[in-house]
Amino acid sequence: MVLEKNRIAEFNGLHAAAHQRKFEFLASEINNVEDVLQKLIDFQVAIPSWALGTGGTRFGRFAGAGEPGSLEQKLEDVGLLHALNQSSGAISLHIPWDIPENYAAIKAQAAQLGLQFDAVNSNTFQDQKDQELSYKFGSLQHVNKAVRKQAIEHNIDVIKHGVELGSKSLTVWLSDGSCFPGQLNFRKAFQNTLESLQEIYAALPEDWKVFVEYKAFEPNFYSMTVGDWGQSLLYANKLGPKAYTLVDLGHHLPNANIEQIVSLLLMEGKLAGFHFNDSKYGDDDLTVGSIKPYQLFLIFNELVEGMDARGMDHATDLGWMIDASHNVKDPLEDLLQSVEAIMLAYAQALTVDRKQLNAAQEANDVVAAQEILQNTFRTDLRPLVAEARLRSGAALYPLQFFREQKLREALIKERGSKTVATGL
Numbered sequence: 001m002v003l004e005k006n007r008i009a010e011f012n013g014l015h016a017a018a019h020q021r022k023f024e025f026l027a028s029e030i031n032n033v034e035d036v037l038q039k040l041i042d043f044q045v046a047i048p049s050w051a052l053g054t055g056g057t058r059f060g061r062f063a064g065a066g067e068p069g070s071l072e073q074k075l076e077d078v079g080l081l082h083a084l085n086q087s088s089g090a091i092s093l094h095i096p097w098d099i100p101e102n103y104a105a106i107k108a109q110a111a112q113l114g115l116q117f118d119a120v121n122s123n124t125f126q127d128q129k130d131q132e133l134s135y136k137f138g139s140l141q142h143v144n145k146a147v148r149k150q151a152i153e154h155n156i157d158v159i160k161h162g163v164e165l166g167s168k169s170l171t172v173w174l175s176d177g178s179c180f181p182g183q184l185n186f187r188k189a190f191q192n193t194l195e196s197l198q199e200i201y202a203a204l205p206e207d208w209k210v211f212v213e214y215k216a217f218e219p220n221f222y223s224m225t226v227g228d229w230g231q232s233l234l235y236a237n238k239l240g241p242k243a244y245t246l247v248d249l250g251h252h253l254p255n256a257n258i259e260q261i262v263s264l265l266l267m268e269g270k271l272a273g274f275h276f277n278d279s280k281y282g283d284d285d286l287t288v289g290s291i292k293p294y295q296l297f298l299i300f301n302e303l304v305e306g307m308d309a310r311g312m313d314h315a316t317d318l319g320w321m322i323d324a325s326h327n328v329k330d331p332l333e334d335l336l337q338s339v340e341a342i343m344l345a346y347a348q349a350l351t352v353d354r355k356q357l358n359a360a361q362e363a364n365d366v367v368a369a370q371e372i373l374q375n376t377f378r379t380d381l382r383p384l385v386a387e388a389r390l391r392s393g394a395a396l397y398p399l400q401f402f403r404e405q406k407l408r409e410a411l412i413k414e415r416g417s418k419t420v421a422t423g424l
C-alpha cells in the first residue's frame with residue numbers, strides 16, 4: 001500500500017492551528033530550537049524486519065491479520081511507517097528469515113520508499129531445515145570445529161547479502177553459553193568464539209563494521225559466552241577497529257546502570273549503537289519507553305553529551321535500531337509508539353542545559369543537577385517532535401492517522417487475514 005502525500009497534508013491541515021499554538025509556546029522556552037528541530041529531522045531509527053509480525057511466547061502465537069507475508073511486503077510496511085513519521089528510513093534484515101531473491105528489485109523498491117538497508121543480522125541460534133550440523137550446544141563457541149566452521153560460513157554469507165544491498169554492518173548476536181555448571185569450559189568457549197569472530201572479521205569489507213551484541217541470560221541460563229558489555233568489549237578490542245559493542249536495552253541484569261555503560265563505551269570509541277526496547281522483568285522486548293521512560297532519557301542524555309564531546313554526527317555515527325516483539329499489539333502501531341518514544345527522549349536530551357548541568361556537577365550541587373534533568377524530563381516536548389515531523393512532510397500525529405485512516409484494515413484487504421510474517 002502506498003500512501004498518497006495529499007492524505008497526510010489534508011490530515012495535518014485539520015490539526016495545524018492547534019499544533020501551532022502549542023509549538024509556539026514551547027519554542028519560546030527553548031534556546032536553540034531551530035538546531036534541535038534539524039537534529040530531530042535528521043535522526044532515523046531502523047526497523048527490524050522481524051518486528052513487523054505479531055510475536056509469540058513459548059506458549060503460543062496469536063497472529064494478527066494483514067501481516068507481511070514476504071520481504072517485499074515487509075519493506076512496504078517500513079515504507080508506510082516512514083511515510084507517517086519520516087523517522088524510520090531504514091530496515092534491518094535477519095538472514096535467513098529474509099533472504100532477498102532479487103537484489104536489484106529489492107533495492108529499487110527500497111529506494112522508491114526512501115529506505116536504506118541497516119545492519120544485517122546473522123542467525124546461529126536456530127537450526128534451519130536442511131542444516132547439516134546442529135547449534136544445540138552453541139555455534140561460534142562449539143567444541144566441534146566443523147560446527148564453528150558452519151556458523152562462520154553463515155556469517156560470511158550474511159555479509160555477502162548485505163554487500164549486495166548496500167548495508168555497512170553485521171550484527172552478531174549469539175545464544176551460545178551453557179545451562180548448567182560444569183557444562184562448558186569458559187576459557188575454551190571464549191577462545192573458540194574469539195577465533196570464529198576473527199575469521200568473520202577478516203571477511204568484512206573495508207568500510208564495514210561488526211557489532212557484537214551481548215546478553216546476560218536466555219536461552220542459556222547458567223552462562224552466556226557474550227554475557228555482558230565487558231565480555232563484548234573484550235571481543236571488540238581483540239578483534240580490531242572495525243568491531244564494536246552493541247547495547248540492547250533488554251539484555252542486562254535487573255537494575256543495571258545502562259546509561260553509565262553507554263557513557264564509557266562511547267568514551268572508548270567502541271559503542272556500535274542500540275537495539276531499543278523496554279522491559280519490566282527480563283528481555284521482554286516491550287515498546288520503547290513503555291516502562292522506564294526516565295531511564296531512556298538518561299541514556300540519551302549520556303549519548304548526546306558523549307557524542308558532542310567526541311564531535312560525532314548524531315544521525316550517522318552510531319547504529320539506531322528498534323528490537324522489539326509484540327504479542328498483543330498491532331506491530332505497526334507498536335513501532336509508531338516506539339519511534340515516538342525515541343524521538344521524545346532524544347529531544348529531551350538535546351534540550352538539557354549542559355552548561356548549567358556541568359556547573360552543578362563541578363560544584364557538587366547534587367540538588368541542582370537533579371533539578372536540571374528532571375525539569376527537562378517533565379517538560380512536554382511532544383509539540384517539538386510533531387513540528388519536526390510536520391517540516392519533513394510526515395503526519396503530525398502518526399498513530400492517530402494510522403487509526404483514523406484505517407490503514408490496517410486496508411492492509412488486511414490487500415493481504416488477507418491469514419498471513420504470518422517470518423521471525424520469532
Ligand code: AFD
Nearest residue numbers: 050121173213248275323424
Ligand atoms: C535477540 C537479540 C538479537 C536477535 C533477536 C532475534 O536481541 O538482536 O537478533 O533477538 O529475534 O534477543
Ligand code: MN
Nearest residue numbers: 213248275323
Ligand atoms: Mn537485540
Ligand code: MN
Nearest residue numbers: 248250283323
Ligand atoms: Mn533481545
